[in-house]
Amino acid sequence: MDFDDHPVGEDDRINPGERWSLRGPLLFLKHPSLSTDADDNDADLFWQVMEDEQGDPKDDGAECNTRPHRPPIIAWGSDDSAFNLVNQRNLPYQSIGDFHSAISEAHLPSTVPPEPAAALPSALERGPILRPYQLAYNTVNDILICENPGKVGGMCCAALPINQVFKHLTQKAVRETSDCIVHGYPLKPAEKAPLEQLLRENYPKAPFTPAEMQQIIPHPDQIGPVVGVRPPVPGYICSLCHRGYTSKDAARAHWKQKHKIVNRNPGVPPLATKFEDRFFWVPQMQSLSLHANMIRYFAIRPDGAGSHSDHPAASSDDMTALNSLQDEVFGPDDEIDVDEIDVNAVQAFFKTSGAVDHVAGLSADKLIPLVGLPRQDEPPLVKLRRAQSLRFTMYCKRVSTGSIALRRLIVITKPFVILSGSKVDNYLRSPFYATGDKQPTRSSIRRRCLLPE
């Protein structure tokens, strides 16, 4: 369905998995008037194209509400600064938090967006205790989440156990490879205990230690990712303990460390030895945090249509937008049927080359066996097949050797390149080649120079 054909009304509300889906680090939402991330040049280009297609955005006025709306692109983890254009475009949300809440509830407004505070029940709560530290509380999964600047689309997005909050906010340095950045809150050590106490009182379900946080997994009936933390990634889930790993090597290491003993236990039925039987691949898994001692990937149930496929499928709306963008950048495609080109071109080729005349009047079914592989009733050709395999393999190896020799020739400078005949003897006597006790032989130099023995 094209954007311009999309009717506006009650059905314009977001249906999870149908109207929005994850596209890597971006969220594509079919919703009116939401802004792009201001720093995203590609998204800006996308908007520019869409605006050019739909006319001047400034002349909408009252007509704007009756016109089909554009799908916005919101970077995952965008902070409030990305919503600077919100007011310019009369967006219904005051912050990225409101927006994420709307996503989590699949409750985006329709034509006339209601007031977000009233209409959008939030999965992320930002109470007065959390707000000064830019923290949020996921009311669905009961975790504290850091919304300070970070590396996930500009936001930290790390889930925090309570006893790590102080350290996370105040630490002065992080490893270069860490996904975190220094938040630099000027808190005094004396404030640590009161802060933790306050958090425990107000959020008693929140995990206190990293070990407790590692026990958190999505609810059995939960569909879609855990809101507020890093977006899902594909990976491998252990069939025994259901821990996830992003690479096969890490998964193998886990099995070797945790489950190797299982195979040795007497009475335990032997486990499968294949990787595919030990781990199963999932299109989406998440970890609440990527801090060293808190990584624990778990599988999530992709929302909506995405649950039926390995990768979220692009909708026709996405394709329309992509085609528009491509047309803008590269120009419209020539309106020629590719299949027709192939057929016509190949037939013309066969005609002009004489191939059609060459086989005219002959049965293809009789000609094709002539160029078939050797049959069992053709012993000489069967022997030829074995000989040909040997010959071809040998040639391929020689080509490889020749390539190596050629590379060596190029690297080893000109004395080797044009060395031949008497020049070899001169070169052997030259100080240039005095490379120690072991002197090169004439034949070794010839080999290096690809010269015949």
Added chain:
Amino acid sequence: MKYSLEELRLFAFVLRCFDSGQYFTDGAGGYSETSSDTDTSQSSETSAPHIRNGIYCINLTLAQVSAIKNLNDRLATCAYNSKDLRDAIDALAEALYMPDNTDEMLVNIFVSPVAAWMCLRSLVKGGGFAAPKLITGKLVAGQCSIRLCIFFSVMRKWRQRREAGKNASEAEGDWFQ
């Protein structure tokens, strides 16, 4: 290995045609001489000289015929991994890929068994030619074999030339300048 099988099809093609007498040997004017005993209708089929009594025939040069005979002999007497058999295959490949009737190919490309082989490889059952997607892989394999053969043929001749006592610099000048 698929590439080698594609070239094997070519060898099998020419050997089958030769063994069943489905071939001509070229003379001064191309299709002037035939080894087949079914050339009584040649005058009536000048428009399609490669079809004799409804049977498809290929055109072979004398060098190609010699190489095929040599290969047949080696196939009958040598082990599959013998050097003689390999040399015989090399000789046939060289005769096919670097024939001495290239002038005639300007008039009719299908005097080359290689071109005829590619034409037949493009056919599909029931008649007609395959889609380009299906042909490309075969063409690539064939071209690889041709280039491989020419590469080693040139190297071999270069070495033979040097071993024949030619001055090294002269030889290099001839080949690479």
